[in-house]
Amino acid sequence: xxxxxxxxxxxxxxxxSKIHALSWKxxxxxxxxxxxxxxxxxxxxxxxxxxxxxxxxxxxxxxxxDELPVGCIAFGKARDEKFSEWGEIISIYVHPDFCRRGYxxxxxxxxxxxxxxxxxxxxxxxxxxxxxxxxxxxxxxxxTCNHDEYTFEINNEPLTDVRYVLSLEK
Numbered sequence: 305x306x307x308x309x310x311x312x313x314x315x316x317x318x319x320x321s322k323i324h325a326l327s328w329k330x331x332x333x334x335x336x337x338x339x340x341x342x343x344x345x346x347x348x349x350x351x352x353x354x355x356x357x358x359x360x361x362x363x364x365x366x367x368x369x370d371e372l373p374v375g376c377i378a379f380g381k382a383r384d385e386k387f388s389e390w391g392e393i394i395s396i397y398v399h400p401d402f403c404r405r406g407y408x409x410x411x412x413x414x415x416x417x418x419x420x421x422x423x424x425x426x427x428x429x430x431x432x433x434x435x436x437x438x439x440x441x442x443x444x445x446x447x448t449c450n451h452d453e454y455t456f457e458i459n460n461e462p463l464t465d466v467r468y469v470l471s472l473e474k
Contacts, residue, residue: 323375336461362378375398416470419472433453447469
């Protein structure tokens with residue numbers, strides 16, 4: 305079995321979007337309204353990733369197992385003006401059939417190295433407050449909650465993201 309990570313291009317937007325959609329349907333079951341998850345289309349994020357990648361807004365990387373894209377991470381300069389000198393991990397997802405193989409860990413470490421190389425001294429990410437699996441993953445990787453919260457709605461249901469931060473100067 306061969307595993308490799310490659311920088312994504314707009315040709316990869318469909319694969320990235322499909323990984324996101326499948327991951328959402330599994331990871332957010334019981335957190336995000338089920339109707340939303342049931343109606344979520346595999347191509348929901350294609351246009352967003354086409355734009356982000358082609359305009360260098362984010363860096364996206366895919367991890368492949370035997371030439372099959374099975375996970376992705378998107379990161380770049382922080383979108384929050386309060387953290388303008390920071391890096392931000394926007395998303396990290398692994399196809400549900402390929403979880404627990406260390407792929408998320410590999411993607412995260414690659415992105416953190418890349419952000420550090422680009423001169424970022426700190427980074428942050430948002431995670432759903434109820435997403436214990438993700439929170440535990442980030443804590444194991446040195447992230448700490450700074451208690452910033454962001455509330456939004458999906459299908460009229462309020463959801464809360466919390467911010468986790470990490471120093472890249474280690």
